[in-house]
Amino acid sequence: MGAYFSEIFYGLKSLAIGLGVTFKEFFKPVVTVPYPYKTIKMTERYRGHIELIENEEGEPKCVSCGMCQRACPSGCISLASKSVEYEVEVKGEMKTKKKKVLTKYDLNFTTCSLCGQCVESCNFGAVTFSKDYNLASSRKEDFHFDLLKRLKERNS
């Protein structure tokens, strides 16, 4: 008989404690983000698709060596470059030198497996992971990224 009543009593008590917990939560601020309207900043180590890094002049750091293209197991990077002559002063006399300038850097994100081999293989620190995660589309053309264009848009 005593056990019967103590069971009822402790049952009711635990129910009241539970109600107290939810009542307190009721007045606390919401913790969710209304996603399509607001987004949160991605964490530092998030590995999204790749992105070019710029140098001090705002040009891509890339020297068009093609290491990333070779490292990519999915073959989703394609880049092109052209040779440009420029003059530089070496020991008091002007000399003409050649360098490669990046003209195209396309990422086919539909086949990219986000392995990060391109970032690993880059000797010039010119490629990094972006923090972009709002990637949804019904057309596959939207996932062929022109990274040079993205870099220019970022700078402007």
Next chain:
Amino acid sequence: MSLTILNAVIAVVAAIAFAAINAAYLVWAERRGAGRIQRRPGPNVNGPFGLLQPPCDGIKLMAKQLMIPGGADKALFMVAPVLAMAPAIMSFVTIPFSDTIVAHSMNIGVLMIFAFASMGAMAILLAGWGSRSKYAVMASVRAVSQNISYEIPMLITVITIVMMTGTMNLAEMVASQTGGIWHWNIVPSLSSPLMPVSFLLFFICALAETNRAPFDLGEAESELVAGFHTEYGSMGFGLFFMGEYANIVIGASLITILFLGGWGCPLGLYPGVWWFLLKIYLLIFSFIWIRWTFPRTTIYGLLNLSWKILIPISLFNLLLTAGLLKVF
């Protein structure tokens, strides 16, 4: 004569409108409340604070096709949702919102409400049986066994109140509790020292009668898809939904009338319909609050609670009150 008919029509229209508006906006309140308790905003896209969500849901439900599953008993399948909604609206007829706002004051108001409330179980049974789905049948059998076992302690508690007030008319019951919180039935008196316990008991039974969490075994989503209305779409489902919320309003109104002094103010000032509405919405808030706090009970736990705890205590309270009423 024509005036009485007009009165009846106005009463019915008002009852349906009250039930429908309540059903629509209690869904909104439920979803917002659930959101707050779970620390998220709830519906907030349509209109300010998501207030246009209920009409959107209603239009969506009405625009859908009413599917009848193959092999279902068509007549029963169509009748069940109506049978779920109609008794709920009928019960509004005799509920006194204040001393002047009552559609039809009956001498057997309590009896009538409980008679119609037990038809709700019938609707659930027909829905489960008529839709020829194993989940629906299992759910309806569960819901009916639950409704039967919770009606007993509920009615015994009501008998206790009827003995104390000496009337079955809801308006007279409220009238016997006027004049402040110390006259309410929930306060223990010499002749009925266990009234707070009765209140708790009635509250639990009202919660179980409306088939809501933590007693929502009739629509246990994790086991039975959607319970007895698994096969219903469109407004068939809509009517079940509205019936459920109308039943919540009736349950809260009954608790208010039987225990909390109806339209009376706790301090005896300015009695009126506003106090009644305040009390029922506070009770409905607590229903929502309980639903989003406790997990679902098992069917054994549910029936044990009724047969081993609620019925013995309510019977004891009945006998005690009967004896003490004779003494004092």
